[in-house]
Amino acid sequence: MAAARDLRATETAGAGTEDAVELAKRHLVQPWPFAGSVGAEARALIGEGDGIYITDASGKRLIDGPAGMWCINVGHRREELAKVMYDQAMTLSYNTPWYTMNAPSAELAMRIAGHAPGDLSHVFFTTGGSSAVETALRFMQFYNNVRGRPEKKLILSRGGAYHGSTYLSASLNGRPRDRDWMDGADDLVVKLSSPDPFRRPKDMSIAAFTDFLVDQFRDTVARVGADKIGAFVGEPVQASGGVIVPPDGYLKRIREICRDNDILYVSDEVVTAFGRLGHVFASGEVFGIDPDMITFAKGVTSGYFPLGGVIISERLLTEIRRSNHPDAMFGHGLTYTSHPVGCAVALKNLDILEEGVLAHTRAVAPYFQAQLKTLEELPLVGEVRGMGLMGCVECVADRESRDPLQLDKDVGKRIDAHCHELGLLVRPLINMCVMSPPLIISREQIDDIVAILREGISRTMDDLRREGVWRG
Template identity: 45%
Template structure:
């Protein structure tokens, strides 16, 4: 490519550079070769602009993460000032820096119960990876070196490192070209009331799920299971809101069997559900470990954190000769921690948790009306974390064949109308910034309805039976 194109590229040049040189996360080679990528060049609040100057309301919120909205000048200033003052300082062994120390104390103040200890990571995947390793470490310190297994759920997503992706099990993430850790990881039925067995009430479904966990423990042996990991609401696995009392009951099972409870709050923390953390406030669970990222910095700088209890710390520190040999070059990066501190300051000053609660209720109310459409089987979620599930038959909840790809067609139609929603299997997922306004909620609901109606008409004309 000519030097002039690199220095002052036209929109088509940017598209070509990306198409020629980039491997995107979760690349589908066929569609990427045909269509390439949409190049985004600007963001402000809930809105994005592409290289051609077209504007979109980003109802996806980046990837569940742009909680305070884009284009915040004071965030840019905080990042720049910290980079000028101290751009990097490692936190290995006995080193620390000003922003990481202050952020650790702030997270301890916000986290529930005795979760007063923090290990910083590079993002959510590495936070989960570290938490799973800590489970084995703590159980070994307790004299139970075989109690290292992890129980998760089907349709869960916990990250994309080798270990975190092995723990998660979302449909479509397991491909034959990759290998995954299988030994010592078990998966339970996802707590999706919409897909519960026919004739079973939600309460009966909840009890069945808890019994399934107890049966697994009895079969495998409690001496082999060290931890249970759960997203309070399974995000990328389908915005699955569990039955009432499910998480509390699963936590009680963990308590009885000495199994550590890891709450994967990478998505649900920092206001997405109207609370700093959802585990205790919404689901009556006191985790041993919380993993977080995304809303921690609202996506301005990559950062993750594993927040864990004083009890676990006291177990590990009993032997002064022990080393916890995990961490990353960028753990506690001073610029990232300064961004997180400013992000939390903005959320507190502007009372964004209250706005998330208020707009979340409106968002749910407006989108719930879409269930009247023949293609929409269910609208579900909590706070500013919602999805529509598309079905061919509302009575039987039978989905359309996978090859129809109706959710992608809906997102394409919405994008043409200036709205971004995220297609996943038979779902269209939304997680807009916590700064969203009533007018913007109305725009999402109205535009998404138009897109669904348009695609439904196309499907019917193609011979698909909908309703």
């Protein structure tokens, strides 16, 4: 025991770059690891961030293409956010939400409600996106129990979806690799097709594809029974599924079916909220829908502090208050619900967004999309798609078949490696590269992103040809 303590003391004495890598290999379990390297790997070490840039362990300056993980919306090293964290921690660092409250959470709830569509007027704060989705689903269960409908609990989700990593939220995920080796609450979830126009049958128009999706949804409700289905959970844009932008009008038609069948519509805006599409919330402003609940996280604090939440319809809360079970308890809460530091940071972050970042995003987003679209000139690229400051480059073996499986499955990682060398961090997803830069990005910096991506993809094409993996 003494020897083990001495080793730990030696390891932690002033860990530099090389020490951090070795410490990670010995002690740090990374998220989403493979069995062959779990608990024994180190990933790219990032030392600093500034604006839209990060600096890696070698001192190389990189454009932060994914904005962390869709979250560094107002950029790195915002002194005003760091100061708010300090000031709030020195005033009140924590309070128990079980029987006390703090002022920043009440003010933040009011301001968030002011941006939400329809009658969404009350906020339950969580620690992140997974716990936000979990909270929405547990609230649906509670809502139906109180209303005397304990059988109305099934959840509709879609292929390509990503909703979190807690047990129930992860059960909704629709990407095969997310569930290949993991268990889930499969008896509670019904999966529908992804609204991915790129993957529709070749001879099917966009309008016909939209009708197919809507008919499938309606038929599923009829087959399973509206009396059994409690909620539909959907991202306005499927983010980690590859920035899947649904066909025009699709979400509105799904919303109507949910309303007609008393199915709660949960809009998962963990990625799309707080500016990613140019508005605090995209559900109403961009897609014209008024969900029963909206989940959010990530950009609410621009990644400076873990915070998420659920905005709940006034109608739902009124129905619960008027029920015959006034003593029924929503037995759900988190130690860090309504954390005062997180809520204070979110208030300042919202100030920054409202004072110009949202307008800037709306101004540069069309340029971002247009410049990314030029990458479709490259023969490895099957489609470039996106909305706001979200973009995806999907690579295919050939455009006729649109088949990604004949490619090296690490083609996204290959592109990322070349881009890293050239000064850009991207998010590789098998055969795709995803971009979601900080919202403060300039047109010149967008040009830099696209130029580096073009060169990174070109180098990858050369690699694949040389190895005989792809003939182009």
